[in-house]
Amino acid sequence: MTSSIKRLTASICLFASMLIAPQALAEDGYSQAKSTFKQAKQTHKFFDSAYGYALFPTVGKGGxxxxAAYGKGRVYRGGSYKGDTSLTQVSFGFQLGGQAYSEIIFFKDEAAYKxxxxGSFEFGAQASAVAINIGANAQAGTTGNSAGAGKTAAKAAYINxxxxxxxxxxxxxxxxALAGQSFTFEEK
Incomplete structure:
Protein backbone atom coordinates (compact mmCIF):
# COMPACT_ATOMS: atom_id res chain seq x y z
CA MET A 1 0.00 0.00 0.00
CA THR A 2 1.29 3.44 -0.80
CA SER A 3 1.77 5.92 2.00
CA SER A 4 -1.08 8.15 0.74
CA ILE A 5 -3.52 5.23 0.83
CA LYS A 6 -2.32 4.32 4.33
CA ARG A 7 -2.91 7.92 5.50
CA LEU A 8 -6.35 7.91 3.87
CA THR A 9 -7.16 4.58 5.53
CA ALA A 10 -6.07 5.92 8.93
CA SER A 11 -8.16 9.09 8.47
CA ILE A 12 -11.27 7.13 7.49
CA CYS A 13 -10.84 4.74 10.43
CA LEU A 14 -10.52 7.72 12.78
CA PHE A 15 -13.73 9.13 11.30
CA ALA A 16 -15.44 5.73 11.72
CA SER A 17 -14.37 5.51 15.36
CA MET A 18 -16.03 8.87 16.04
CA LEU A 19 -19.30 7.57 14.55
CA ILE A 20 -19.30 4.26 16.42
CA ALA A 21 -20.81 4.05 19.87
CA PRO A 22 -17.98 4.26 22.46
CA GLN A 23 -19.51 1.26 24.22
CA ALA A 24 -18.90 -0.92 21.15
CA LEU A 25 -15.23 0.11 21.02
CA ALA A 26 -14.68 -0.56 24.74
CA GLU A 27 -15.67 -4.24 24.41
CA ASP A 28 -12.33 -5.31 22.97
CA GLY A 29 -11.95 -8.64 24.79
CA TYR A 30 -10.91 -11.78 22.96
CA SER A 31 -12.72 -14.06 25.40
CA GLN A 32 -15.92 -12.04 25.08
CA ALA A 33 -15.77 -12.16 21.27
CA LYS A 34 -15.07 -15.91 21.33
CA SER A 35 -17.96 -16.43 23.74
CA THR A 36 -20.27 -14.44 21.46
CA PHE A 37 -19.35 -16.58 18.45
CA LYS A 38 -19.71 -19.79 20.48
CA GLN A 39 -23.33 -18.80 21.28
CA ALA A 40 -24.24 -19.03 17.60
CA LYS A 41 -25.41 -22.47 16.50
CA GLN A 42 -23.82 -21.96 13.08
CA THR A 43 -20.28 -21.89 14.52
CA HIS A 44 -20.48 -24.96 16.80
CA LYS A 45 -19.27 -27.41 14.14
CA PHE A 46 -16.43 -25.06 13.21
CA PHE A 47 -15.19 -24.67 16.79
CA ASP A 48 -15.37 -28.47 17.15
CA SER A 49 -13.50 -29.40 13.96
CA ALA A 50 -11.45 -26.45 12.63
CA TYR A 51 -7.66 -26.71 12.45
CA GLY A 52 -7.48 -23.15 13.79
CA TYR A 53 -9.03 -19.70 13.60
CA ALA A 54 -8.31 -15.97 13.56
CA LEU A 55 -10.38 -13.82 15.93
CA PHE A 56 -10.92 -10.05 15.63
CA PRO A 57 -12.82 -8.71 18.67
CA THR A 58 -13.44 -5.28 17.09
CA VAL A 59 -13.15 -4.17 13.49
CA GLY A 60 -13.96 -0.50 12.89
CA LYS A 61 -15.33 0.39 9.48
CA GLY A 62 -16.36 3.71 8.00
CA GLY A 63 -16.58 5.68 4.85
CA ALA A 68 -11.79 1.67 5.16
CA ALA A 69 -11.79 -0.91 7.94
CA TYR A 70 -9.16 -1.94 10.46
CA GLY A 71 -8.92 -4.44 13.28
CA LYS A 72 -6.33 -6.34 15.30
CA GLY A 73 -6.71 -10.00 16.08
CA ARG A 74 -5.09 -13.20 17.22
CA VAL A 75 -4.53 -16.50 15.43
CA TYR A 76 -5.14 -19.80 17.25
CA ARG A 77 -4.22 -23.36 16.27
CA GLY A 78 -5.46 -26.29 18.30
CA GLY A 79 -6.78 -23.83 20.89
CA SER A 80 -3.34 -22.25 21.43
CA TYR A 81 -2.50 -18.62 20.69
CA LYS A 82 0.09 -18.63 17.87
CA GLY A 83 0.43 -15.00 16.76
CA ASP A 84 -1.06 -11.62 15.97
CA THR A 85 -2.88 -10.54 12.86
CA SER A 86 -4.30 -7.30 11.51
CA LEU A 87 -7.11 -6.71 9.04
CA THR A 88 -7.25 -3.77 6.65
CA GLN A 89 -9.81 -3.03 4.00
CA VAL A 90 -10.19 -0.19 1.52
CA SER A 91 -13.37 0.05 -0.53
CA PHE A 92 -14.70 2.28 -3.28
CA GLY A 93 -18.36 2.84 -4.15
CA PHE A 94 -21.51 4.13 -2.51
CA GLN A 95 -21.06 4.05 1.27
CA LEU A 96 -21.82 6.32 4.19
CA GLY A 97 -21.44 5.85 7.94
CA GLY A 98 -19.47 3.80 10.41
CA GLN A 99 -19.83 0.55 12.30
CA ALA A 100 -18.01 -1.89 14.53
CA TYR A 101 -18.16 -5.66 14.29
CA SER A 102 -16.36 -8.80 15.41
CA GLU A 103 -15.02 -11.30 12.90
CA ILE A 104 -13.79 -14.88 13.08
CA ILE A 105 -12.15 -16.88 10.30
CA PHE A 106 -12.01 -20.66 10.69
CA PHE A 107 -9.29 -22.67 8.92
CA LYS A 108 -10.44 -26.09 7.72
CA ASP A 109 -6.99 -27.65 7.56
CA GLU A 110 -3.26 -27.03 7.76
CA ALA A 111 -3.11 -25.76 4.15
CA ALA A 112 -5.68 -23.00 4.84
CA TYR A 113 -3.89 -22.10 8.09
CA LYS A 114 -0.55 -21.84 6.27
CA GLY A 119 2.68 -13.21 6.32
CA SER A 120 0.35 -11.45 3.92
CA PHE A 121 -3.05 -12.83 2.85
CA GLU A 122 -5.96 -11.22 1.01
CA PHE A 123 -9.61 -12.12 0.42
CA GLY A 124 -11.00 -11.12 -2.94
CA ALA A 125 -14.22 -9.15 -3.33
CA GLN A 126 -16.09 -12.43 -3.88
CA ALA A 127 -15.21 -13.77 -0.41
CA SER A 128 -18.22 -14.85 1.60
CA ALA A 129 -19.16 -14.19 5.23
CA VAL A 130 -22.12 -15.17 7.38
CA ALA A 131 -23.42 -12.29 9.49
CA ILE A 132 -24.81 -13.53 12.81
CA ASN A 133 -27.41 -11.59 14.79
CA ILE A 134 -27.28 -13.24 18.22
CA GLY A 135 -30.11 -11.22 19.79
CA ALA A 136 -32.76 -11.96 17.18
CA ASN A 137 -31.43 -15.40 16.24
CA ALA A 138 -31.40 -14.29 12.60
CA GLN A 139 -28.65 -14.65 10.09
CA ALA A 140 -27.84 -13.08 6.77
CA GLY A 141 -25.14 -14.15 4.41
CA THR A 142 -23.33 -12.62 1.49
CA THR A 143 -22.53 -14.15 -1.88
CA GLY A 144 -24.19 -17.51 -1.70
CA ASN A 145 -25.14 -18.05 1.91
CA SER A 146 -28.84 -18.14 2.64
CA ALA A 147 -30.57 -15.75 5.02
CA GLY A 148 -33.03 -16.80 7.64
CA ALA A 149 -34.59 -16.15 11.01
CA GLY A 150 -35.99 -18.19 13.85
CA LYS A 151 -35.39 -21.90 13.23
CA THR A 152 -33.82 -21.38 9.81
CA ALA A 153 -30.06 -20.96 9.91
CA ALA A 154 -27.65 -19.60 7.35
CA LYS A 155 -25.80 -22.28 5.42
CA ALA A 156 -22.20 -21.80 6.48
CA ALA A 157 -19.49 -23.75 4.71
CA TYR A 158 -15.77 -23.63 4.05
CA ILE A 159 -14.84 -21.79 0.87
CA ASN A 160 -11.24 -22.32 -0.21
CA ALA A 177 -19.22 -1.39 -2.43
CA LEU A 178 -16.86 -4.18 -3.40
CA ALA A 179 -13.86 -4.62 -1.19
CA GLY A 180 -11.29 -7.23 -0.28
CA GLN A 181 -9.82 -7.73 3.16
CA SER A 182 -6.04 -7.94 3.59
CA PHE A 183 -4.33 -9.57 6.56
CA THR A 184 -0.86 -9.61 8.02
CA PHE A 185 0.46 -12.19 10.50
CA GLU A 186 3.30 -12.09 13.02
CA GLU A 187 4.14 -15.26 14.91
CA LYS A 188 4.18 -14.90 18.69
Whole structure:
Protein backbone atom coordinates (compact mmCIF):
# COMPACT_ATOMS: atom_id res chain seq x y z
CA MET A 1 0.00 0.00 0.00
CA THR A 2 1.29 3.44 -0.80
CA SER A 3 1.77 5.92 2.00
CA SER A 4 -1.08 8.15 0.74
CA ILE A 5 -3.52 5.23 0.83
CA LYS A 6 -2.32 4.32 4.33
CA ARG A 7 -2.91 7.92 5.50
CA LEU A 8 -6.35 7.91 3.87
CA THR A 9 -7.16 4.58 5.53
CA ALA A 10 -6.07 5.92 8.93
CA SER A 11 -8.16 9.09 8.47
CA ILE A 12 -11.27 7.13 7.49
CA CYS A 13 -10.84 4.74 10.43
CA LEU A 14 -10.52 7.72 12.78
CA PHE A 15 -13.73 9.13 11.30
CA ALA A 16 -15.44 5.73 11.72
CA SER A 17 -14.37 5.51 15.36
CA MET A 18 -16.03 8.87 16.04
CA LEU A 19 -19.30 7.57 14.55
CA ILE A 20 -19.30 4.26 16.42
CA ALA A 21 -20.81 4.05 19.87
CA PRO A 22 -17.98 4.26 22.46
CA GLN A 23 -19.51 1.26 24.22
CA ALA A 24 -18.90 -0.92 21.15
CA LEU A 25 -15.23 0.11 21.02
CA ALA A 26 -14.68 -0.56 24.74
CA GLU A 27 -15.67 -4.24 24.41
CA ASP A 28 -12.33 -5.31 22.97
CA GLY A 29 -11.95 -8.64 24.79
CA TYR A 30 -10.91 -11.78 22.96
CA SER A 31 -12.72 -14.06 25.40
CA GLN A 32 -15.92 -12.04 25.08
CA ALA A 33 -15.77 -12.16 21.27
CA LYS A 34 -15.07 -15.91 21.33
CA SER A 35 -17.96 -16.43 23.74
CA THR A 36 -20.27 -14.44 21.46
CA PHE A 37 -19.35 -16.58 18.45
CA LYS A 38 -19.71 -19.79 20.48
CA GLN A 39 -23.33 -18.80 21.28
CA ALA A 40 -24.24 -19.03 17.60
CA LYS A 41 -25.41 -22.47 16.50
CA GLN A 42 -23.82 -21.96 13.08
CA THR A 43 -20.28 -21.89 14.52
CA HIS A 44 -20.48 -24.96 16.80
CA LYS A 45 -19.27 -27.41 14.14
CA PHE A 46 -16.43 -25.06 13.21
CA PHE A 47 -15.19 -24.67 16.79
CA ASP A 48 -15.37 -28.47 17.15
CA SER A 49 -13.50 -29.40 13.96
CA ALA A 50 -11.45 -26.45 12.63
CA TYR A 51 -7.66 -26.71 12.45
CA GLY A 52 -7.48 -23.15 13.79
CA TYR A 53 -9.03 -19.70 13.60
CA ALA A 54 -8.31 -15.97 13.56
CA LEU A 55 -10.38 -13.82 15.93
CA PHE A 56 -10.92 -10.05 15.63
CA PRO A 57 -12.82 -8.71 18.67
CA THR A 58 -13.44 -5.28 17.09
CA VAL A 59 -13.15 -4.17 13.49
CA GLY A 60 -13.96 -0.50 12.89
CA LYS A 61 -15.33 0.39 9.48
CA GLY A 62 -16.36 3.71 8.00
CA GLY A 63 -16.58 5.68 4.85
CA UNK A 64 -17.94 8.49 2.76
CA UNK A 65 -17.52 7.35 -0.85
CA UNK A 66 -14.15 5.78 -0.03
CA UNK A 67 -14.24 3.45 2.93
CA ALA A 68 -11.79 1.67 5.16
CA ALA A 69 -11.79 -0.91 7.94
CA TYR A 70 -9.16 -1.94 10.46
CA GLY A 71 -8.92 -4.44 13.28
CA LYS A 72 -6.33 -6.34 15.30
CA GLY A 73 -6.71 -10.00 16.08
CA ARG A 74 -5.09 -13.20 17.22
CA VAL A 75 -4.53 -16.50 15.43
CA TYR A 76 -5.14 -19.80 17.25
CA ARG A 77 -4.22 -23.36 16.27
CA GLY A 78 -5.46 -26.29 18.30
CA GLY A 79 -6.78 -23.83 20.89
CA SER A 80 -3.34 -22.25 21.43
CA TYR A 81 -2.50 -18.62 20.69
CA LYS A 82 0.09 -18.63 17.87
CA GLY A 83 0.43 -15.00 16.76
CA ASP A 84 -1.06 -11.62 15.97
CA THR A 85 -2.88 -10.54 12.86
CA SER A 86 -4.30 -7.30 11.51
CA LEU A 87 -7.11 -6.71 9.04
CA THR A 88 -7.25 -3.77 6.65
CA GLN A 89 -9.81 -3.03 4.00
CA VAL A 90 -10.19 -0.19 1.52
CA SER A 91 -13.37 0.05 -0.53
CA PHE A 92 -14.70 2.28 -3.28
CA GLY A 93 -18.36 2.84 -4.15
CA PHE A 94 -21.51 4.13 -2.51
CA GLN A 95 -21.06 4.05 1.27
CA LEU A 96 -21.82 6.32 4.19
CA GLY A 97 -21.44 5.85 7.94
CA GLY A 98 -19.47 3.80 10.41
CA GLN A 99 -19.83 0.55 12.30
CA ALA A 100 -18.01 -1.89 14.53
CA TYR A 101 -18.16 -5.66 14.29
CA SER A 102 -16.36 -8.80 15.41
CA GLU A 103 -15.02 -11.30 12.90
CA ILE A 104 -13.79 -14.88 13.08
CA ILE A 105 -12.15 -16.88 10.30
CA PHE A 106 -12.01 -20.66 10.69
CA PHE A 107 -9.29 -22.67 8.92
CA LYS A 108 -10.44 -26.09 7.72
CA ASP A 109 -6.99 -27.65 7.56
CA GLU A 110 -3.26 -27.03 7.76
CA ALA A 111 -3.11 -25.76 4.15
CA ALA A 112 -5.68 -23.00 4.84
CA TYR A 113 -3.89 -22.10 8.09
CA LYS A 114 -0.55 -21.84 6.27
CA UNK A 115 -2.11 -19.68 3.51
CA UNK A 116 -3.43 -17.23 6.09
CA UNK A 117 -0.29 -17.17 8.24
CA UNK A 118 2.12 -16.84 5.30
CA GLY A 119 2.68 -13.21 6.32
CA SER A 120 0.35 -11.45 3.92
CA PHE A 121 -3.05 -12.83 2.85
CA GLU A 122 -5.96 -11.22 1.01
CA PHE A 123 -9.61 -12.12 0.42
CA GLY A 124 -11.00 -11.12 -2.94
CA ALA A 125 -14.22 -9.15 -3.33
CA GLN A 126 -16.09 -12.43 -3.88
CA ALA A 127 -15.21 -13.77 -0.41
CA SER A 128 -18.22 -14.85 1.60
CA ALA A 129 -19.16 -14.19 5.23
CA VAL A 130 -22.12 -15.17 7.38
CA ALA A 131 -23.42 -12.29 9.49
CA ILE A 132 -24.81 -13.53 12.81
CA ASN A 133 -27.41 -11.59 14.79
CA ILE A 134 -27.28 -13.24 18.22
CA GLY A 135 -30.11 -11.22 19.79
CA ALA A 136 -32.76 -11.96 17.18
CA ASN A 137 -31.43 -15.40 16.24
CA ALA A 138 -31.40 -14.29 12.60
CA GLN A 139 -28.65 -14.65 10.09
CA ALA A 140 -27.84 -13.08 6.77
CA GLY A 141 -25.14 -14.15 4.41
CA THR A 142 -23.33 -12.62 1.49
CA THR A 143 -22.53 -14.15 -1.88
CA GLY A 144 -24.19 -17.51 -1.70
CA ASN A 145 -25.14 -18.05 1.91
CA SER A 146 -28.84 -18.14 2.64
CA ALA A 147 -30.57 -15.75 5.02
CA GLY A 148 -33.03 -16.80 7.64
CA ALA A 149 -34.59 -16.15 11.01
CA GLY A 150 -35.99 -18.19 13.85
CA LYS A 151 -35.39 -21.90 13.23
CA THR A 152 -33.82 -21.38 9.81
CA ALA A 153 -30.06 -20.96 9.91
CA ALA A 154 -27.65 -19.60 7.35
CA LYS A 155 -25.80 -22.28 5.42
CA ALA A 156 -22.20 -21.80 6.48
CA ALA A 157 -19.49 -23.75 4.71
CA TYR A 158 -15.77 -23.63 4.05
CA ILE A 159 -14.84 -21.79 0.87
CA ASN A 160 -11.24 -22.32 -0.21
CA UNK A 161 -10.58 -23.84 3.22
CA UNK A 162 -11.93 -20.89 5.23
CA UNK A 163 -15.27 -19.95 6.79
CA UNK A 164 -15.91 -16.36 7.90
CA UNK A 165 -18.48 -15.11 10.42
CA UNK A 166 -19.23 -11.59 11.64
CA UNK A 167 -21.31 -10.14 14.49
CA UNK A 168 -22.33 -6.47 14.46
CA UNK A 169 -21.39 -4.52 17.60
CA UNK A 170 -22.67 -1.01 16.84
CA UNK A 171 -23.03 1.80 14.36
CA UNK A 172 -24.83 2.14 11.07
CA UNK A 173 -23.40 2.03 7.60
CA UNK A 174 -25.01 2.17 4.18
CA UNK A 175 -22.91 0.74 1.40
CA UNK A 176 -22.95 -0.87 -2.01
CA ALA A 177 -19.22 -1.39 -2.43
CA LEU A 178 -16.86 -4.18 -3.40
CA ALA A 179 -13.86 -4.62 -1.19
CA GLY A 180 -11.29 -7.23 -0.28
CA GLN A 181 -9.82 -7.73 3.16
CA SER A 182 -6.04 -7.94 3.59
CA PHE A 183 -4.33 -9.57 6.56
CA THR A 184 -0.86 -9.61 8.02
CA PHE A 185 0.46 -12.19 10.50
CA GLU A 186 3.30 -12.09 13.02
CA GLU A 187 4.14 -15.26 14.91
CA LYS A 188 4.18 -14.90 18.69
Missing amino acids: IGIG DFTS GMAVFTVAKGGLMFEA
